[in-house]
Amino acid sequence: MVLKPTVRKRKPLLSKQVTPVKGRKPASAALRRRTKFVYRNEKYKFSLTLPDWWKPYIVIKTAANPDSESIYDVMFLFKYKGKTYGDVLTLSVFRMPLAKWIEEGYDESPYIRLAHRKGLIFAYSTPEEPPAEFLNESGDDFNYEQYGEQLKLMSRMVNEDAPEIAKTFKLI
Incomplete structure (x- = not known):
């Protein structure tokens, strides 16, 4: 099932914090909550629901990592005015039993466990x-004059949106 964007009829308020990019203004918080798109991964059978306003600001990249601790990653990379920067959210699949995950201390690592199924752990x-x-x-501080808009957007995506997106994770 694919979710279609739904928008209420009232006129949305536009964010005054971020300048328009190529004629597009970022959506207000209320609008961000109402319009969404679904990312589906058929290989590992899961989905995530992301805010529609992310579409112009991300590139989705997948990587199989058979020799790494995670066997598969889905990276949502930040894009601004045609340039791609680092990730704002990475969903990783690990091949290990839940007991081993806990025993090796992954629950205290930067990975946040979302689900487990058939020897696979899903985390972000x-x-x-x-x-x-x-x-x-x-190199002692961020260049807010040159990268202020990018820093605002990435901060919002990482600190506000990513935890909410993680709550939408579903095994399909």
């Missing part, structure tokens, strides 16, 4: 810091 993570390319020349 978000970056702890914005990309290094947002740093000023001395």
